[in-house]
Amino acid sequence: MKKCDHIKDLILTDYMDGELDQDLKHNVESHLLDCSDCRTFLKEVKENSIIPFNKDTQLPVPPQLWDAVKEGIAKQGHASDPIADFIDRIKEMIVFPKLVPVFATLMLMLFVGSVTLNNMQFQQAQATEQGEYLVSLLSITNPAQVENNDLGTPIEHFFL
Amino acid sequence: MEDLSKDVLVRASQGDMQAFEVVYKASNSFVYNVAFRVVNNREDAMEVAQEVFMVIHDKLKTFRYESSFKTWIYRITANHAINFAKKNARTKTVPFEESFGEGAVESDVHTKMEQEHNSNLVESLLAELNPDQRACVVLRDIQGLSYEDIAQALNININTVRSRLKRSREKLLSVRQKVNYEKV
Numbered sequence: 226m227k228k229c230d231h232i233k234d235l236i237l238t239d240y241m242d243g244e245l246d247q248d249l250k251h252n253v254e255s256h257l258l259d260c261s262d263c264r265t266f267l268k269e270v271k272e273n274s275i276i277p278f279n280k281d282t283q284l285p286v287p288p289q290l291w292d293a294v295k296e297g298i299a300k301q302g303h304a305s306d307p308i309a310d311f312i313d314r315i316k317e318m319i320v321f322p323k324l325v326p327v328f329a330t331l332m333l334m335l336f337v338g339s340v341t342l343n344n345m346q347f348q349q350a351q352a353t354e355q356g357e358y359l360v361s362l363l364s365i366t367n368p369a370q371v372e373n374n375d376l377g378t379p380i381e382h383f384f385l
Numbered sequence: 386m387e388d389l390s391k392d393v394l395v396r397a398s399q400g401d402m403q404a405f406e407v408v409y410k411a412s413n414s415f416v417y418n419v420a421f422r423v424v425n426n427r428e429d430a431m432e433v434a435q436e437v438f439m440v441i442h443d444k445l446k447t448f449r450y451e452s453s454f455k456t457w458i459y460r461i462t463a464n465h466a467i468n469f470a471k472k473n474a475r476t477k478t479v480p481f482e483e484s485f486g487e488g489a490v491e492s493d494v495h496t497k498m499e500q501e502h503n504s505n506l507v508e509s510l511l512a513e514l515n516p517d518q519r520a521c522v523v524l525r526d527i528q529g530l531s532y533e534d535i536a537q538a539l540n541i542n543i544n545t546v547r548s549r550l551k552r553s554r555e556k557l558l559s560v561r562q563k564v565n566y567e568k569v
Contacts, residue, residue, distance in 0.1 A: 289431075
């Protein structure tokens with residue numbers, strides 16, 4: 226039954242339209258020899274969904290279509306905008322339109338890169354400054370120096 | 386659809402109306418008939434076909450010869466016809482069940498009558514499908530395009546072509562089976 230479902234799918238598409246490779250086509254055909262249900266399905270699909278379209282005759286093109294096209298083109302010519310034409314010509318001269326997204330991506334990457342670099346430099350400068358400050362604090366071991374830095378507040382005297 | 390030389394296309398793109406007439410003659414039957422079957426009536430098909438040729442004339446100068454000219458025409462025609470059918474979703478055709486159900490006229494033995502009968506049948510069957518499905522069926526079963534060409538013309542992948550054809554054929558089968566069942 227599952228095989229029949231698969232075969233029916235192929236009948237509705239690739240088998241009917243000649244899009245199957247030889248091996249698969251052979252598999253479908255051997256199944257059809259053994260399965261009357263799938264044979265009936267094939268016949269119904271052909272008769273109801275394919276043959277009417279295959280038999281359809283092409284309509285002759287109305288002669289007035291060419292006149293209508295020429296008239297439309299003439300009107301289009303009168304109404305054409307010289308600025309738009311110029312822009313079209315410029316666009317044609319740009320041979321690499323597909324490079325625009327690549328260029329945009331590159332610019333974005335450059336922007337993100339420069340922001341990150343700036344940030345890193347700033348952080349590095351800050352770290353250096355903080356380090357220097359800590360070193361300066363630690364290096365204050367001489368009481369005389371402490372005295373020199375003394376602002377004379379009572380709390381300072383308490384701790385020092 | 387006939388193949389065209391690059392020379393003709395270049396001349397047509399430069400505004401040579403004689404060359405453009407060659408382009409028109411090579412493709413008018415395809416454009417008009419696809420438009421007719423997708424929009425499903427003659428007056429609208431004229432309008433769509435005129436629009437398609439005006440677009441071809443206008444855009445020919447931007448055609449880069451990287452893809453096939455035929456595929457380019459298939460794409461413009463299919464897109465315009467589908468968009469027109471979607472915008473004007475009115476269906477002027479008589480639904481299948483009314484035309485070919487009980488009481489419908491049996492096909493005549495005369496060839497012309499048979500052709501007309503078949504043409505009406507096709508019109509009614511296509512009216513059962515949505516414009517996207519209709520375009521797939523028209524390009525495959527009437528114009529005989531391969532799945533690959535249909536995929537390129539409609540700018541969809543091959544599996545979408547497959548699934549649209551499958552759904553369309555299942556739908557048509559069920560409509561006709563329903564009518565046959567009601568007749569019995």
